[in-house]
Amino acid sequence: MSVNAQVAAGTETVREQPPSHKRQLSEGARAERRLGWLLCAPAVIVMVAVTGYPIIYAVFLSLERYNLELPQAIKFVGLSNYGAVLSSPYWWQALKVTVIITVFSVAITLVLGMLLAMLMYRTIFGRGTVRTTALIPYGIVTVAAAYGWQYAWTPGQGYLSAAFNNSAPLTTQVPAIAVIILAEVWKTTPFMGLLLLAGLSLVPDDLLKAAKVDGATAWQRFTKITLPLMKPAILVALLFRTLDSFRIFDNIYILTAGANGTGSVSILGYDNLFNALNLGIGSAISILIFICVALIAIVFIKGFGTAAPGTDSGSR
């Protein structure tokens, strides 16, 4: 899991002071301003240096023919790198695989995460044990878990392969993608469950009891009361899980290394840099992935009305 998903967590709404400054700032206010900037400066510098500057640099690189094997042949080529990527079947294949993995793993994780959250919330005994155990897949290093899955599905070596008639799912496209989704779901369901658990605890019990007294079935109570009240929590969890899943790399790299048409866009970008050593094409891929992620975020925030963490739409 990357840092990013976890930030969902920290989505604390920050309220701006209304800009009430008059023409002249008092000495104290000016000192406060200066201190505020001073305290934020180091964090801002690091963040800009590591992401802002490189992404702008990537835009420039993406407009050049720049192959590390041919350092003399660096030349401005306009948008032709983008043309090369967008007309390549590899890009579309990788994008398709990424979208399939994202849609399935996020959907399954949402359902299982909801069940897990309900269990953690309502179970009668052993609640602490369940919560603690559920954190284990979250804590485990993705790569370590991925090796476990890989060996488990290797014929002659793995218990899962043996249980499924000595099958070798990692060697053909569709079963391999299914195993990748399985590994993703196993790793990320606890995180989803915890986020949804926090949302679940906001649903007032009295309301559910009242509905029960009025004769609502368990399913009605869930769809008519629990789900609508949890919608904001669900959307934030979905946004972060979707963005995280779209960036999938570790599991695929270990499980199949992108063989047999299982590579995601991240695998494509990595392979392009380290196998083809082509900085121009690699940067074009980088920018295209960045645009995809931005589009997903915009759809969630504008389209579904997800409260972007840190924006001023929440109330405390």
Add this chain to the structure above:
Amino acid sequence: MAAVTTTPRQKAGWGVANVVVIALALIPVLWLVSLSFKTPTAVLDPSFVPAQWTWGNYSGILHSSQFIRPLINSIGIGLISTFIAVVLASMAAYAVARLAFPGKSVLIGMALLIAIFPQISLITPLFSIERRLGLFNTWPGLIIPYVAFGLPLGIYILSAFFREIPWELEKAAKMDGATPFQAFTRVIAPLAAPGMVTTAILVFLACWNDFLFAISFTSTIAARTAPAAMQYFSGGSVFTIPTGPIAAAAVVITIPIIIFVLFFQRRIVAGLTSGAVKG
């Protein structure tokens, strides 16, 4: 609790559900543990419990610089990155929570943008920049990106924590005769500590878990971290597959984290969910 009275049947139902969840969470981990104890011949037997047990995989990797050096890199890079990220995030979060200054929303927006940033987009340009600056395959070459990606998380969690601190206490302590330093160390620091511990745990876990940066910005065991080093393991001979050693390494890098997660469970859950439900 919804159910006022519980029938034995309900009890059994929840019990079964508990067992299923615990089993699903644990079986893949136990499988790795099992593999790590299998002898090179037993590895080729798909049974879940090793037929022959051996410590050989562990003694093998723990005597190999191919694993020990990356393990030290992982610990060192993780700790340094966490420390820097928590210090910088605390400063920024204090400003966000306590001070009025223009540009605050820009900072928050920037943190959000980095939180959703696709790391793969940075691989090509950062690879090129790091090679030019001589940071490629060095500790700082990984520490700097780890700090940058730890900061948004830190700023969110810590500004939420700092907002909850009753800062009047500081004033009260001063009125009672405490020096500003005492007021800070005796009153404010203990109140801020839980938030900083939570942040440190989550940032450290993220650094420890990272794979993409670790394989992209390193080329030798001088800076390669443990998750990135595992793929270069070899078996006892060229004809032996390194399943056992890789499984042992996976267990070694996993078990401390599991203990860590269980020990700080409350903190982690609090940090992961603080504010996430606000819409």
